[in-house]
Amino acid sequence: MKEILVTCALILKEGKVLCTQRSEYMRLPGKWEFPGGKVEPGESPEACLRREIAEELDIVIKILGSLNPIQHSYDGKVRIRLLPYLCEWQSGVLNLQEHQRYCWRGENDLKELDWAEADLPIVEELLEKWNPIFQKYIKL
Ligand SMILES: Nc1nc2c([nH]c(=O)n2[C@H]2C[C@H](O)[C@@H](COP(=O)(O)OP(=O)(O)OP(=O)(O)O)O2)c(=O)[nH]1
Numbered sequence: 001m002k003e004i005l006v007t008c009a010l011i012l013k014e015g016k017v018l019c020t021q022r023s024e025y026m027r028l029p030g031k032w033e034f035p036g037g038k039v040e041p042g043e044s045p046e047a048c049l050r051r052e053i054a055e056e057l058d059i060v061i062k063i064l065g066s067l068n069p070i071q072h073s074y075d076g077k078v079r080i081r082l083l084p085y086l087c088e089w090q091s092g093v094l095n096l097q098e099h100q101r102y103c104w105r106g107e108n109d110l111k112e113l114d115w116a117e118a119d120l121p122i123v124e125e126l127l128e129k130w131n132p133i134f135q136k137y138i139k140l
């Protein structure tokens with residue numbers, strides 16, 4: 001089965017993580033995800049993530065670490081391998097280029113969003129490791 005490599009950024013700030021909602025014209029319309037996108041041929045996942053975040057949000061991020069890769073198949077035809085990275089906002093003013101909405105969510109309300117299926121294990125892992133992650137990288 002064809003596998004598509006996708007990166008996504010968990011941008012952490014003051015005890016919250018940035019969540020973005022896919023717009024109606026995208027695949028999985030209205031679903032919430034972590035911003036990112038497909039790795040291009042010859043591109044490293046980290047370079048892909050920086051490029052996608054600049055394209056989609058207009059900001060510059062710093063990559064701090066990673067969570068477990070996820071494999072998910074939406075229709076039995078294409079499988080995505082989703083690589084989640086822990087990041088912090090470095091510079092720029094957030095300006096949505098493709099998504100319809102964004103929000104910052106904390107430990108208690110992160111799960112309430114209607115997440116893309118592939119993101120559910122990422123949300124679970126982030127919640128399990130929430131305190132150590134924020135203590136290590138970001139002020140709570
Ligand atoms: N960026 C991102 N994509 C995700 C997440 N979860 C998830 O299932 N996906 C899926 C949605 C898409 O099928 C694929 C990422 O592709 P994309 O956003 O770059 O592009 P797309 O398929 O919407 O559009 P296109 O470039 O094919 O026109 O991975 C996530 O958290 N972040």
